[in-house]
Amino acid sequence: MNTIKTLAFVGDSLKHLRSFPAAVRQDIGFQLYKVQRGQQPRDFKPMPSIGPGVQELxxxxxxxTFRVVYTAQFQEYVFVLHSFxxxxxxTSQSDIDLAKRRYRQVKEQQHGKN
Incomplete structure (x- = not known):
């Protein structure tokens, strides 16, 4: 059985995603669903400057041009760190810095559960 990870939005990433045009939201939703199922999205790149296992859709x-920064490295979740x-x-330094802060938050939160 293929498990599907839970999609979790950090900070205001969902609010920003909802402001994208409908066709973009639909495409991003489908790509994130693939990530939840353990598959690769159509177009992404690693963002090691933000953290290990962080990708940019x-x-x-x-x-x-629209971007969603996420990590799927945790067992139960795909965390959307930032969308813009x-x-x-x-990519602007302020977008990178925001995603870094959120990544650190998620990492601390997830390690606190173990």
Whole structure:
């Protein structure tokens, strides 16, 4: 039996995701569902600068470029650390710093359970 990890949104990541265009939300939802099932999303890249096991899901649309930073390294959860519309070629330092803080929070919280 293939278990499905629970999707958990950290901070205001769900609020930001909900502000994305409908087609983008639908695509991201499908890609995150694949991650929950242990599969790889269509377009992602590792983000080791944020933390080990952190990935950035990438979606392009005529409305712009959208990103969801997540980690699936924990046994029961896929944590969405940050979601945002990318405005420049390089991810802004403030977006990276926010995802790093949230990653540390999640890590501390998960290690506290063991």
């Amino acid at each position: 990438r979606v392009w649309d005529e409305c712009g 519309q990318k405005k420049t070629m390089q």
